[in-house]
Amino acid sequence: MKLACRVNGEAVDADIPPRLLLSDFIRHELRLTGTNVGCEMGVCGACTVMVNGDPVRSCLMFAVQADGCEVETVESLSQGGELGPLQRAFHERHALQCGYCTPGFLMTLEALRRRGALPVDENGIRDAISGNICRCTGYQNIVDAVMAVAR
Amino acid sequence: MKPPAFDMVRPQTVSEALQYLAESPDSKLIAGGQSLVPVMNFRLAAPALLIDLNRVAGLAGIRCEAGVLRIGAMTRQQSLLGDPLVVRCAPLLAAALPHVGHLQTRSRGTVGGSLAHADPSAELPLVMVTLDAVITVRSRERERTVPARAFFTDAMTTDLAADEMITEVAVPAAPADARVAFRELARRHGDFAIVAAAAQRTAAGLSVAVGGLEAVPRLCRRLMADFAGDPPPRGRWPELIRAELADAAPLADLQADGDYRRHLAAVLLQDVLAEVFAP
Numbered sequence: 268m269k270l271a272c273r274v275n276g277e278a279v280d281a282d283i284p285p286r287l288l289l290s291d292f293i294r295h296e297l298r299l300t301g302t303n304v305g306c307e308m309g310v311c312g313a314c315t316v317m318v319n320g321d322p323v324r325s326c327l328m329f330a331v332q333a334d335g336c337e338v339e340t341v342e343s344l345s346q347g348g349e350l351g352p353l354q355r356a357f358h359e360r361h362a363l364q365c366g367y368c369t370p371g372f373l374m375t376l377e378a379l380r381r382r383g384a385l386p387v388d389e390n391g392i393r394d395a396i397s398g399n400i401c402r403c404t405g406y407q408n409i410v411d412a413v414m415a416v417a418r
Numbered sequence: 419m420k421p422p423a424f425d426m427v428r429p430q431t432v433s434e435a436l437q438y439l440a441e442s443p444d445s446k447l448i449a450g451g452q453s454l455v456p457v458m459n460f461r462l463a464a465p466a467l468l469i470d471l472n473r474v475a476g477l478a479g480i481r482c483e484a485g486v487l488r489i490g491a492m493t494r495q496q497s498l499l500g501d502p503l504v505v506r507c508a509p510l511l512a513a514a515l516p517h518v519g520h521l522q523t524r525s526r527g528t529v530g531g532s533l534a535h536a537d538p539s540a541e542l543p544l545v546m547v548t549l550d551a552v553i554t555v556r557s558r559e560r561e562r563t564v565p566a567r568a569f570f571t572d573a574m575t576t577d578l579a580a581d582e583m584i585t586e587v588a589v590p591a592a593p594a595d596a597r598v599a600f601r602e603l604a605r606r607h608g609d610f611a612i613v614a615a616a617a618q619r620t621a622a623g624l625s626v627a628v629g630g631l632e633a634v635p636r637l638c639r640r641l642m643a644d645f646a647g648d649p650p651p652r653g654r655w656p657e658l659i660r661a662e663l664a665d666a667a668p669l670a671d672l673q674a675d676g677d678y679r680r681h682l683a684a685v686l687l688q689d690v691l692a693e694v695f696a697p
Contacts, residue, residue: 285426307419308456312522321525327455397607398520
């Protein structure tokens, strides 16, 4: 099946089977391995990317469904070697340990940041990241990093 | 953890989608895919053909007219969150929406998809039962309406025939004096509720239901009758709630056994009643 979309601003054309998940297309076909795959059942949030500006779980979408869409992955957050504001805050506040979940957190939060909808209070932030699991349990530092960007 | 091979079609109109549905016995409609894709990833479902509704025109959007809030089947859950029309016409729905999945799943997940999936713990079926919403379904041959209170027939099972799809759900608009309450307990915010309770009180009376307790949302008719006139004194509520739940057939799974679900239902019912009857 034909797929024509834009990924991180670049046009992508592919002919792929419908069963190919967007997460696998991004990782295996496009070789953008920043997007990590955790549970493949829509629970962990590690594979979160943006489709037309909305944060979505790329393991719960077939790649062909992104036809005509603008897809953004964690690779889009740094421009010319410069970290984006959320990445910088995560780096400065040690908001990652093993880092596996980080791309998913960043893409969820980036979608909110662009809408000017990053919560500024701890409860709001914890609510906003409730769809992302960090098994190093580094939530406190993640909350701190988001707060630094939001304020 | 990868779905087996299947074909996909992307109809542009409802009639085209219904045509595929009627002609392909081993097909499945895909809306937001937030329930179907995990099930396919686990190979618990392996349809030969997926009919993708994401390009069908005219199925998304809401409007409120003649005292009814009409929600198109493909309306994304996230798009309803914070919508002033929803807040005004269906405040109970507005209160429940933050509990529906997470931002990432709400961005794809649809209202019609959630109703058709009919998970016993899902919030939207519970809200539609509480509000006495009416679901419009279409097949190639006809269109019919089904009250939400008759739509859910068993866990993950609805009144939909194999060749039918949901096109719209119509929610009676709440009067300005409506008081609503929604409570649920989930292990993690946004996960499926273990048990959830919803209530709306208007001058016409009380509507209250509980989800996650039984295979389908339980409309608490007995309680509704008990609270029809002047509310009974607070001291009697536990006994009335117990009576309501006496014949419940609670679900049991690894998360919670039947006794715990019944206990939780009583607690949450008490909470929502207290909220809508607060002085």
